[in-house]
Amino acid sequence: MHSADDQTGHLHILISRFSADGMLSHAEDNLLRSLAKVSRYHPPRRDFYVAETIPPPPRMIVTGWAAQYRQLANGQRQIISLRLPGDFILPLNRLRLPSSCAVAPLSELETVDAQPLADTLAGPAHPALAHAVRSMMHLDSVLLYDQVVRLGRQSACGRFAHLMLELHERLGRVGLAEEGSFAMSLTQDVLADVLGFSVVHVNRTIQQLRRDRLLDVRHGMVLLLQRERLQELAGWTPAAKLPGH
Amino acid sequence: MHSADDQTGHLHILISRFSADGMLSHAEDNLLRSLAKVSRYHPPRRDFYVAETIPPPPRMIVTGWAAQYRQLANGQRQIISLRLPGDFILPLNRLRLPSSCAVAPLSELETVDAQPLADTLAGPAHPALAHAVRSMMHLDSVLLYDQVVRLGRQSACGRFAHLMLELHERLGRVGLAEEGSFAMSLTQDVLADVLGFSVVHVNRTIQQLRRDRLLDVRHGMVLLLQRERLQELAGWTPAAKLPGH
């Protein structure tokens, strides 16, 4: 689990996420490498609403998926955001404030301590890293806006397509997606809690998209069959095309 | 519009928002007072999706309501978050990143320049203000989580009730709500875009809550008639009771 291969895999995720905006100094590069050493493992859980969640200090995922979610009194649950390799989990500010949502692994999960990255925000020592961290936090809030729009204003197929396009882009950013496909091992149960559907309706939505030959989900793989039509259906705008870029 | 009364009103909002967590130093108090001077005015707009929006530099509302929203290709729109007096509008980070949503006034609006407040985050000069700003940013993201949960997992009445309880609490924090009521001058059109409903369904939902004598909306006033039952219906947790506090 902690072989040399894994270590370089971890580094790949970290580097790809942090050097996107510009060059890192030697010191910053070293900081990233030192992080990769302290990776950790979290076992998967089904019915994660009763499972133990990931403990408080901020971490970054290097392998596996997690979910930031809220548990409702009536037993339902809503996933606020899916966390993928290269994403932070738990807020980076050092405030002891109610986060008001929990984080749980959706698969085997490996994380590294992100506190050193959070600390770059405070001082001037690592400007490029600090900038990257800030821009990742910003991207996170934009993803939340997308989630609100999906839940509030999109049709079932549009919602699903939009989520798949988002995951494809996010995974692609860290080298975990092919041209028109990516690996996704979420149960329809979990997808329902992301999209605000019932399990049955998730299934029906997938059938629909399958019939229309727009995308397919099988064997833990998502195939985006007709990118153009999917984007149109979902009202999708690639992050690179957002105003301001 | 810029009388002495307005100035003290502005100060009241600012002080109530920033001194909640602790005492401000003399210098910090002065910084707030200097802000109150540069207030500004934005005219209201209906059909705000085509109206001009508030320009880039970060500001804080001292009077009136605004909406942070996304305009969809098919003409629909989704309000991500309602911005009330004491709230920031536009992100505080100095990054030139795509915000991917616009902000428009929902009423007459007065704002002050929030750049000096954003700048407290960078240096150690105003620790109490910086802490207050950070905690406000954190609160904003928690409100976004609430919005996601509302849209994803709550019934029509629950959604509406939850939003009203949230607005009551947020307005109360800056002294703009009574014991069981507050002033709200949103059209059902706007409420629909917040809640992800059609206008007609917003109306039906209000009728329902009215029939059940849980709350009433009339003459620009929201009356929370039965706090307990509303909270139960909405699965509402007051911010003070969130885990971590």
Add this chain to the structure above:
DNA sequence: CGCGGTGTTGACAACAGTCAATTACTGTGG
């Protein structure tokens, strides 16, 4: 008085949740 914006209502169609049963997939032990 007419007008535009807003709130309200009813009829209908489309969408989505629930329940219950069936099928497919996976890993385990014999």
Add this chain to the structure above:
DNA sequence: CCACAGTAATTGACTGTTGTCAACACCGCG
């Protein structure tokens, strides 16, 4: 290799919720 159990995916029938369309009521204002 098969049987088995447990999980996940799928389907149909039914019900309840929500959107759409269209009409009407109400109000403030010129």
